[in-house]
């Protein structure tokens with residue numbers, strides 16, 4: 001079973017309006033509310049891939065109740081640390097072809113709550129074969145919190161896929177013990193390494209060979225419609241994808257992580273792992289929902305993803 005971690009989940013609310021009026025009343029007819037946060041997108045896509053998944057993290061209050069209710073409705077097993085604080089709402093106003101977002105920060109956790117979560121995390125590990133950690137850390141937790149989770153997983157020999165950015169990602173990479181896999185996009189790579197990483201092979205190779213990334217088994221640099229560049233141990237792969245009619249790219253990175261974890265969990269070949277990861281990313285972009293795929297379309301896209309080993 002795959003364990004997905006979401007430390008700061010949310011209820012994602014989207015308000016479509018024809019025209020967004022500032023300093024005025026905006027009435028919304030169709031409201032869409034989903035259990036959100038990057039890790040929950042990953043969990044949902046893993047479940048849609050019909051692989052066993054357990055979602056964990058920290059939540060609380062009536063918003064936390066709603067998240068659990070939504071996960072139960074989708075038959076996604078979950079075991080979150082419940083805290084005495086309210087989880088967050090994240091609002092996206094969709095107007096005139098634009099998306100204006102209002103993101104609550106979410107609860108500030110105490111160091112005791114952090115410790116209790118780490119205990120819970122350690123207790124869940126005997127049930128799982130892979131861990132995915134996605135997104136940002138809630139306020140109050142130390143920036144090396146993911147590193148602590150990584151150490152606990154490594155003691156038990158369980159591989160961890162990290163999809164984060166900024167300081168929490170940098171901290172995970174500062175130690176000798178590295179995550180099994182990371183999935184940055186080029187912007188996150190640039191921010192992490194302090195130089196511009198673009199879609200050119202030279203630039204990508206320089207990035208994945210950076211000192212900070214030594215010892216990571218899989219580095220999947222996702223590049224939107226340009227597919228991905230990958231270093232697996234000391235081999236490089238370029239993955240190209242077909243042109244598609246884009247509907248909603250938000251959450252494609254999460255869907256990619258989901259496909260990647262599922263294929264690893266099924267002990268697939270390198271080629272199949274990469275094709276699966278790209279296909280779930282693409283499938284997310286052709287649906288309106290975020291972190292949502294239609295598995296019936298899987299083979300149609302899978303066959304047109306090309307993996308090329310390069311020197």
Ligand code: ATP
Pocket residue numbers: 184185222223224225226227228241242244246249250251252253254255256277278279280281282285
């Ligand atoms: P997000 O932060 O929205 O989750 P990301 O920046 O982490 O996304 P991307 O590199 O944009 O991740 O996308 C991940 C994968 O999804 C790509 O490697 C590709 O397979 C697929 N994908 C994303 N955008 C497109 C697109 N416009 N056309 C086709 N496939 C796409």
